[in-house]
Amino acid sequence: xxxxxxxxxxxxxxxxxxxxxxxxxxxxxxxxxxxxxxxxxxxxxxxxxxxxxxxxxxxxxxxxxxxxxxxxxxxxxxxxxxxxxxxxxxxxxxxxxxxxxxxxxxxxxxxxxxxxxxxxxxxxxxxxxxxxxxxxxxxxxxxxxxxxxxxxxxxxxxxxxxxxxxxxxxxxxxxxxxxxxxxxxxxxxxxxxxxxxxxxxxxxxxxxxxxxxxxxxxxxxxxxxxxxxxxxxxxxxxxxxxxxxxxxxxxxxxxxxxxxxxxxxxxxxxxxxxxxxxxxxxxxxxxxxxxxxxxxxxxxxxxxxxxxxxxxxxxxxxxxxxxxxxxxxxxxxxxxxxxxxxxxxxxxxxxxxxxxxxxxxxxxxxxxxxxxxxxxxxxxxx
Amino acid sequence: xxxxxxxxxxxxxxxxxxxxxxxxxxxxxxxxxxxxxxxxxxxxxxxxxxxxxxxxxxxxxxxxxxxxxxxxxxxxxxxxxxxxxxxxxxxxxxxxxxxxxxxxxxxxxxxxxxxxxxxxxxxxxxxxxxxxxxxxxxxxxxxxxxxxxxxxxxxxxxxxxxxxxxxxxxxxxxxxxxxxxxxxxxxxxxxxxxxxxxxxxxxxxxxxxxxxxxxxxxxxxxxxxxxxxxxxxxxxxxxxxxxxxxxxxxxxxxxxxxxxxxxxxxxxxxxxxxx
Numbered sequence: 001x002x003x004x005x006x007x008x009x010x011x012x013x014x015x016x017x018x019x020x021x022x023x024x025x026x027x028x029x030x031x032x033x034x035x036x037x038x039x040x041x042x043x044x045x046x047x048x049x050x051x052x053x054x055x056x057x058x059x060x061x062x063x064x065x066x067x068x069x070x071x072x073x074x075x076x077x078x079x080x081x082x083x084x085x086x087x088x089x090x091x092x093x094x095x096x097x098x099x100x101x102x103x104x105x106x107x108x109x110x111x112x113x114x115x116x117x118x119x120x121x122x123x124x125x126x127x128x129x130x131x132x133x134x135x136x137x138x139x140x141x142x143x144x145x146x147x148x149x150x151x152x153x154x155x156x157x158x159x160x161x162x163x164x165x166x167x168x169x170x171x172x173x174x175x176x177x178x179x180x181x182x183x184x185x186x187x188x189x190x191x192x193x194x195x196x197x198x199x200x201x202x203x204x205x206x207x208x209x210x211x212x213x214x215x216x217x218x219x220x221x222x223x224x225x226x227x228x229x230x231x232x233x234x235x236x237x238x239x240x241x242x243x244x245x246x247x248x249x250x251x252x253x254x255x256x257x258x259x260x261x262x263x264x265x266x267x268x269x270x271x272x273x274x275x276x277x278x279x280x281x282x283x284x285x286x287x288x289x290x291x292x293x294x295x296x297x298x299x300x301x302x303x304x305x306x307x308x309x310x311x312x313x314x315x316x317x318x319x320x321x322x323x324x325x326x327x328x329x330x331x332x333x334x335x336x337x338x339x340x341x342x343x344x345x346x347x348x349x350x351x352x353x354x355x356x357x358x359x360x361x362x363x364x365x366x367x368x369x370x371x372x373x374x375x376x377x378x379x380x381x382x
Numbered sequence: 383x384x385x386x387x388x389x390x391x392x393x394x395x396x397x398x399x400x401x402x403x404x405x406x407x408x409x410x411x412x413x414x415x416x417x418x419x420x421x422x423x424x425x426x427x428x429x430x431x432x433x434x435x436x437x438x439x440x441x442x443x444x445x446x447x448x449x450x451x452x453x454x455x456x457x458x459x460x461x462x463x464x465x466x467x468x469x470x471x472x473x474x475x476x477x478x479x480x481x482x483x484x485x486x487x488x489x490x491x492x493x494x495x496x497x498x499x500x501x502x503x504x505x506x507x508x509x510x511x512x513x514x515x516x517x518x519x520x521x522x523x524x525x526x527x528x529x530x531x532x533x534x535x536x537x538x539x540x541x542x543x544x545x546x547x548x549x550x551x552x553x554x555x556x557x558x559x560x561x562x563x564x565x566x567x568x569x570x571x572x573x574x575x576x577x578x579x580x581x582x583x584x585x586x587x588x589x590x591x592x593x594x595x596x597x598x599x600x601x602x603x604x605x606x607x608x609x610x611x612x613x614x615x616x617x618x619x620x621x622x623x624x625x626x627x628x629x630x631x632x633x634x635x636x637x638x639x640x641x642x643x644x645x646x647x648x649x650x651x652x653x654x655x656x657x
Contacts, residue, residue, distance in 0.1 A: 004636065011632055025572075029576060029580050030579065030583045031586070032590055038594070047586075047591055049512050050583075051513070051580045052509070052512040055509070055512070086628060086632075087562055090558060090631055090632050091558050093635040093639070094635045095554065096555070097558070349393070350392065351392045351395065358392060
């Protein structure tokens with residue numbers, strides 16, 4: 001259910017109940033409820049409204065007035081409860097104090113009891129009026145009694161309160177279940193977090209312990225250092241030779257792979273970053289080197305030594321790399337640039353005057369015919 | 383068709399498209415960054431345009447209405463105007479609260495308005511229109527108590543409004559309290575309206591029990607209750623004001639829910655989405 005939907009509905013229903021209760025109260029005090037046949041000087045029906053009934057000396061009439069008083073009280077209760085539920089709806093839609101809002105909305109559910117009570121009391125009154133011989137229900141036009149008019153707002157209240165209770169109870173059940181689920185999830189999360197934190201706290205301690213245990217056992221010797229240096233120099237030499245070989249092969253590959261796509265407009269920063277690295281081959285060499293270094297590192301386990309050696313390797317690698325790069329760029333520029341220039345000159349981006357579609361067309365020597373791929377309009381490039 | 387003329391135009395078009403795309407992306411990134419900052423508490427939340435604090439003049443309105451009602455309406459205006467033809471001529475009189483007429487005459491001998499002359503009637507009522515003399519003393523009291531409570535509510539609410547400006551409570555709390563006060567005013571105004579509505583009910587009985595009234599020697603009776611009518615109007619006005627305030631407060635929160643939905647579309651943006 002969407003947020004605020006129940007609150008909106010509850011608000012509407014509460015308003016309708018309040019309005020009908022007020023109407024009920026007004027009718028209760030305005031309408032003449034009963035008529036009594038007087039056999040004194042005037043032999044006609046004397047009409048009684050609620051106020052007159054309350055002040056009557058007749059016990060039967062005053063009993064009926066008591067019942068009407070109960071209806072009066074129930075209408076008041078309905079008004080107060082529905083106003084409370086209105087406030088509850090406002091609180092709930094505000095997002096804050098949602099518990100209070102829910103409680104107030106649930107309090108409004110008791111309106112159903114009072115609405116049933118109102119109808120029940122009215123039925124009892126009409127029944128009691130029928131039982132007493134001297135008293136009759138005052139009528140507008142036979143057979144419509146004034147007493148029945150009050151039943152219209154009462155039934156409206158009953159319907160509204162029934163819908164209201166249904167909506168609010170369903171909503172509160174949903175909320176209760178969702179809150180329970182969220183509580184469970186939170187608890188689980190807390191548990192997992194606790195476990196993680198415990199394991200994290202234990203791991204460094206273990207590592208430290210292991211390091212402390214291992215360090216004194218395997219001291220770094222001079223022999224190992226010499227071995228490492230030798231191996232690294234060999235690796236650097238191999239890398240140089242490989243790079244030289246690649247450099248000799250690369251221009252051919254580049255020419256093949258380079259496609260004349262002059263239609264590609266100057267790329268964005270993102271696109272530029274995505275451009276393939278020209279030194280892929282040399283990178284693979286680098287990777288191989290680094291992996292080899294890593295393997296060696298694990299063998300020796302001398303942290304200090306590794307750092308220094310790594311620096312050395314980097315220096316050694318950078319020198320041939322820069323050399324290769326400079327060679328490559330010069331060669332490429334020499335070979336590819338005239339081709340690119342030609343293709344760029346030949347390709348022209350064109351916007352169709354009919355459909356405004358932009359497309360790239362290749363310009364040939366002299367007049368070339370072109371056709372819009374979108375709308376099919378034909379044209380000529382001079 | 384010469385396409386060369388369009389070449390420069392095309393390039394400009396591409397540039398414009400790229401610029402607008404970049405701008406939009408930057409804006410979205412800025413927005414998301416700001417939101418992230420707010421959510422992490424690095425930046426204070428901005429007050430939204432539609433989230434102004436509620437109108438806190440309800441208290442002043444209540445005080446104003448209550449004072450006018452107590453001082454002028456209940457005490458100085460007539461509660462009943464009666465005109466009838468009797469054996470000794472046409473009589474028309476104004477009755478103020480406590481059933482005192484214009485000449486400050488208090489009718490000690492009268493208990494009920496249109497008292498029943500019937501003494502041996504088994505089912506009779508003491509009066510024919512449901513009003514007794516005590517109603518003119520009790521109802522002004524109850525209505526004035528009602529207005530006093532309204533004034534008190536107004537005073538408390540204005541004090542709260544002043545206190546709110548110093549302490550600066552949350553918008554939700556202020557609105558909820560505002561609605562609660564409005565609801566209380568609504569209930570009090572219903573009490574006032576229903577206590578005075580019995581005067582209107584007497585009009586019905588005046589019509590229905592006309593034969594009995596005429597039998598007691600009074601003809602062509604015209605009854606008007608100026609103060610009860612004014613009080614009913616005032617109380618209904620308070621009811622409408624209170625209900626509109628409650629509605630406004632509710633709609634304020636409703637509005638608050640709507641922009642969230644709109645905002646969500648922006649917050650869900652991921653880098654690389656089409657704008």
